[in-house]
Amino acid sequence: MTTDTNASPYPGPQPDPANPDLRSRLLDAALPHVAFDGWSEETFRRACDDAGVSRDLGRLTCPRGAVDLAVAYHRRGDQRMIARLNEADLTGLRFSAKVARAVRFRIEAGDREAVRRGSTLFALPQHARTGTGLIWDTADAIWTALGDSSEDLNWYTKRATLSAVYGSTVLFWLGDDSLDHAATWDFLDRRIENVMQFEKLKGRVRDNAALKPLTALPGWLASKVRAPRADRGHDMPGRWSPPIDPTRRPGPAATPGRDKVAGSAPLSEDGPVPPSATPR
Structure with a gap:
């Protein structure tokens, strides 16, 4: 037997x-x-x-066994962050502060040892693509929750930039022994400030008449870039979609958190830049 x-x-x-x-x-x-x-x-x-x-x-x-469980754990953290963002009162905060608050909510949604073990797992070559996709999805979840509606090159650049900010902050947090992780939040604020300085530089270059002959062609090429379609494959980077509520009555789709924390691309210190300032 x-x-x-x-x-x-x-x-x-x-x-x-x-x-x-x-x-x-x-x-x-x-x-x-x-x-x-x-x-x-x-x-x-x-x-x-x-x-x-x-x-x-x-x-x-x-x-894939525990790999799929690690993926599920990361996505659970994204969902908890979205729920906390929707409950938070972000009225009066500068847009950069809203982004920093969202990143902090996401980090606080995870257990440090579980995240540490996940970081080790997704650093392996055979799982690196999965790990990179998860970080991108987190950045996309944050921007979508903050009301991002960009459909051009800004859709990609904002998510790529925030992915770098989020990833570096998580690594700092894993080694931070300061009280209440105060050093981590200071590090996060500095990274957000770096992004703001870069955005301001982009704005000055865009508005500089002397540089327009040099930026005309890149600007035209950038204007042809579009955000991914809603019907793209599930294995491509894209927007975060909340679980379907079976009790919700049919009607126009709502973007999570849009009523509370509206914003659009490109990023500025006090919120979205007017559409007239974005490349077309």
Whole structure:
């Protein structure tokens, strides 16, 4: 008589592998083990056992095992950040302060040891593309929640810039032992200020009559760039879409947080630059 080593120690009917609640259950069961075993195969097996899910079913739900659980953990952090942004009163804040607040909310949504282990995982060459995509998605989630409606080159540059700010701040936070992570938030403010200085430089170059002959062609090329279509493939970088609310009545789609924290591209200290100032 042989024993199935992949079978769950908890017999009974198994849930649908396509059910998102199952992945959430596995993630909750995995988190206590991540600090000790990282996002590893051992963590995945223990999560299946603790959740009462057969390992075969767990593999159907998460084909890459703990890697998919790490992805789910990152996306859960994005969702928590969006929820906190929608609840926050950002009235009166400069636009740069709103961006800094969103980045802080996102960092505070994660457990430092779980994030540390995830950073190690996604630094591996075979998972680097996934990790880069997750950071891009976080930047996209922030801009979308802040009401960004840019459809030109600014759509890409803002997300690329914020991805760099977010990624560097997370790395600083992982090594920060200051009280209440005060050094991290100071670091974040400095990075945001660097971005603001760059945006101001771009504005001066754009408005300089002597430089217009040199910037005309690049400006024309930039005006031809468009944000990705809504129907692009799921494996391409793009906008964050909130979960569909089955109780919501049909009507015009709403952008998360738009009513509270409106803004558009390109970024300026006090908010979006008027459309007339953007390249066309």
